[in-house]
Amino acid sequence: MSDSTTTSGLRTAFAARRLGRGPLAAGSWLVVVLFVVTAIVGPLLISADPTRNTADALLPLGATGHLFGTDDLGRDELARMLYGARPLLLVAFLSTALAAVLGIGIGMIAGYAGGKVEWVLMRLMDLALAFPSMLLIILIVSAWNPGVGSLVVGIGTALAPGLGRLARALAAREAGRDYVLAARLGGTRAPRILVQEVLPNMAGPMLAQVVMTLSVAAGFAAGLSYLGLGIQPPTPDWGYMVQAGQEFLYTAPRLVVLPAAATLIFVVACNFIGDDLRDALDPRGDR
Amino acid sequence: MRLVLKRLAAVPVVLLVLSTMVFAAIRLLPGSPATGLAAGGASGTATAADITANTEKINAALGLDKPLLSQYWSFLSDIVHLDLGSSFYGGNDITGLLGDTLPATIELTVAAMLIAVLIGMLTGILAALRRGTWIDTATRTIGTVSFSLPWFALGVLSIVVFGVWLRWLPVIGRLPNALDYHPLTNFVLLDAILQDRPELIWPWLEHLILPATTLALSMAGFITRIVRASVLEVLGDDFVRTARMKGLSPAAILRRHVLRNSSLPIVTVLGLQFGSLLGGSVITETVFSYPGVGNLLVNGILQRDYPIVQGAALAIALLFTLVNVFVDLLYLALDPRLRKA
Numbered sequence: 001m002s003d004s005t006t007t008s009g010l011r012t013a014f015a016a017r018r019l020g021r022g023p024l025a026a027g028s029w030l031v032v033v034l035f036v037v038t039a040i041v042g043p044l045l046i047s048a049d050p051t052r053n054t055a056d057a058l059l060p061l062g063a064t065g066h067l068f069g070t071d072d073l074g075r076d077e078l079a080r081m082l083y084g085a086r087p088l089l090l091v092a093f094l095s096t097a098l099a100a101v102l103g104i105g106i107g108m109i110a111g112y113a114g115g116k117v118e119w120v121l122m123r124l125m126d127l128a129l130a131f132p133s134m135l136l137i138i139l140i141v142s143a144w145n146p147g148v149g150s151l152v153v154g155i156g157t158a159l160a161p162g163l164g165r166l167a168r169a170l171a172a173r174e175a176g177r178d179y180v181l182a183a184r185l186g187g188t189r190a191p192r193i194l195v196q197e198v199l200p201n202m203a204g205p206m207l208a209q210v211v212m213t214l215s216v217a218a219g220f221a222a223g224l225s226y227l228g229l230g231i232q233p234p235t236p237d238w239g240y241m242v243q244a245g246q247e248f249l250y251t252a253p254r255l256v257v258l259p260a261a262a263t264l265i266f267v268v269a270c271n272f273i274g275d276d277l278r279d280a281l282d283p284r285g286d287r
Numbered sequence: 288m289r290l291v292l293k294r295l296a297a298v299p300v301v302l303l304v305l306s307t308m309v310f311a312a313i314r315l316l317p318g319s320p321a322t323g324l325a326a327g328g329a330s331g332t333a334t335a336a337d338i339t340a341n342t343e344k345i346n347a348a349l350g351l352d353k354p355l356l357s358q359y360w361s362f363l364s365d366i367v368h369l370d371l372g373s374s375f376y377g378g379n380d381i382t383g384l385l386g387d388t389l390p391a392t393i394e395l396t397v398a399a400m401l402i403a404v405l406i407g408m409l410t411g412i413l414a415a416l417r418r419g420t421w422i423d424t425a426t427r428t429i430g431t432v433s434f435s436l437p438w439f440a441l442g443v444l445s446i447v448v449f450g451v452w453l454r455w456l457p458v459i460g461r462l463p464n465a466l467d468y469h470p471l472t473n474f475v476l477l478d479a480i481l482q483d484r485p486e487l488i489w490p491w492l493e494h495l496i497l498p499a500t501t502l503a504l505s506m507a508g509f510i511t512r513i514v515r516a517s518v519l520e521v522l523g524d525d526f527v528r529t530a531r532m533k534g535l536s537p538a539a540i541l542r543r544h545v546l547r548n549s550s551l552p553i554v555t556v557l558g559l560q561f562g563s564l565l566g567g568s569v570i571t572e573t574v575f576s577y578p579g580v581g582n583l584l585v586n587g588i589l590q591r592d593y594p595i596v597q598g599a600a601l602a603i604a605l606l607f608t609l610v611n612v613f614v615d616l617l618y619l620a621l622d623p624r625l626r627k628a
Contacts, residue, residue, distance in 0.1 A: 024428065127304070127308070130301075130304075130305075131305065131308055131562070131604070132562035132563065132565050132566045132603065132604075132607055133562070133563070133566060134563070134565070134566025134567070134569055134570075135565070135566060135569075135600060135603055135604070136312070138569065138584065138585075138588065138600075139309065139312035139596075139600060140312065141588075142588040142596060143312060215435045216435065218437075219435055219436075219437040219438075222437050222439065222440065223437055223438060223439050223570045226439040226570065226573070226574075227439075227569075227570065227573055227585050227588075227589075228585075228589055229588065239439065242439060242440070242443055243439075246443065246446075246574075249446065249447065249450075249451050249458075250451055253447045253451055253452075256443050256444075256446075256447060257444065257447055260439070260440040260443045260444050261440070261444065263437055263439075263440045264436065264437060264440040264441070264444070267435050267436070267437050267440075268432050268435060268436070270435070271431065271432065271434065271435035272431070272432075275431060
């Protein structure tokens with residue numbers, strides 16, 4: 001391993017200590033971790049079935065046996081809130097992962113290869129970026145059937161070019177470094193160089209950008225399921241719960257406020273941890 | 288002038304690329320629209336035989352049974368002739384539907400841009416002038432948050448607060464149903480002037496405030512950041528010092544020098560962010576049941592009404608292109624240096 005890799009590793013280690021400074025950043029990390037844990041563990045702790053209709057429709061907050069009351073079909077709102085976090089988190093994380101794999105993969109190849117390969121790949125990205133992402137996602141989702149899979153593919157594809165551009169720039173910078181040259185002269189093949197040498201050296205700034213993408217992906221995921229293009233009822237989902245609750249705005253505003261506020265808090269917290277990561281990993285980055 | 292013409296000449300090319308993408312998205316992606324349509328339809332219950340029969344019928348109606356190249360050709364020639372077909376349900380003419388909805392979307396997005404610029408300028412100037420204080424920190428933090436606010440959550444929460452709890456503003460639609468409105472251009476403000484009906488304006492504005500502000504907030508954050516930076520940058524410049532020495536009042540300096548210099552980056556943000564604004568309008572229009580193109584698009588998708596999806600997507604792409612051209616032209620108007628280049 002070359003010098004540059006070692007210093008970069010050190011930098012990352014030091015950076016981790018800079019995370020979560022300040023109440024806002026610390027709070028945001030807490031919120032995101034809490035949401036993830038709640039989405040995974042929460043449903044296991046309660047017995048109520050979020051899809052079982054009962055006669056007790058629209059019970060208020062704090063009703064016996066229903067802490068958050070019930071919805072219009074008498075389903076326990078607390079259970080729906082706990083289960084409803086899952087589709088949002090699932091789509092947000094999976095689509096970010098897809099965007100990262102696509103974007104970083106294509107960007108690295110373009111940046112490392114240069115020349116015609118770079119030109120063609122980057123023009124493709126420009127094309128995707130020139131199209132409003134929401135429209136792109138909606139077209140992809142509507143061509144398939146609405147659901148988690150098509151949302152992940154749609155959002156992942158639409159967000160990949162943004163990451164791809166950064167990956168290309170970072171990879172192009174690293175491609176000219178001595179350690180890459182050394183590896184090439186040593187007979188290492190390009191895919192191996194990319195994964196073992198180049199990737200670790202661009203990991204810091206890339207990671208920060210990926211987490212920023214997470215909050216955008218979460219926003220899209222929630223918005224599209226609000227439109228009814230996400231997971232289909234009766235499976236609870238925050239976005240769709242807001243839409244369904246809009247019918248009862250005047251009688252039971254909590255049916256809208258609870259899932260909407262939860263989504264808002266999660267997306268904003270994701271944005272803050274992305275910001276925090278960028279500050280920690282890429283101190284020279286724009287601020 | 289040559290630059291202007293050059294920019295305008297590029298419009299058809301960009302439109303061609305965008306409409307090709309719409310064409311490709313609908314036809315080349317796995318899963319034929321017709322199968323989905325035939326299976327789902329309005330009722331949602333269909334036997335396998337029904338689906339096959341329906342699929343063929345729909346494919347024929349959409350021309351999807353023809354070879355791809357000939358489909359592409361007729362798709363383009365239909366666009367040129369402004370013939371976008373008719374809706375599967377109800378059989379409405381799509382060009383007509385777009386004529387009704389596009390002006391509403393234009394009103395909404397333009398209002399959102401104006402509000403974003405207003406909020407962004409005020410907060411940006413305030414943050415720069417109070418640099419390093421808690422006001423600055425708070426403004427910048429809120430600016431960071433605003434990039435990522437999910438529109439639908441913001442929209443419904445504002446409905447709950449201003450519509451349900453405070454009852455200050457109407458929360459649904461574009462104009463009250465009771466209002467006797469006979470659209471001429473479908474732009475309410477323009478119609479109010481042309482038809483001499485000033486009483487239309489207030490209800491229209493009232494309906495516009497919440498959706499436009501919801502949409503504006505994500506863009507305002509960018510503008511705050513830019514205005515703050517350019518105010519700080521310019522405040523230290525020689526020409527500002529000169530202006531101050533000339534005895535120009537701070538307000539005049541701000542207006543004449545500082546804001547003029549930050550207008551260019553603001554226009555850049557408006558152009559760059561307009562795509563996302565249009566995306567947001569799809570959701571915001573649904574939240575507020577606002578009768579725009581986004582609403583049309585979403586209903587088209589939910590009902591699997593493909594001609595509507597295609598038409599609405601094209602309209603959004605067109606609007607997107609036109610605004611970007613307009614932004615480029617505005618650039619030329621604002622910066623004399625670019626005109627000479």
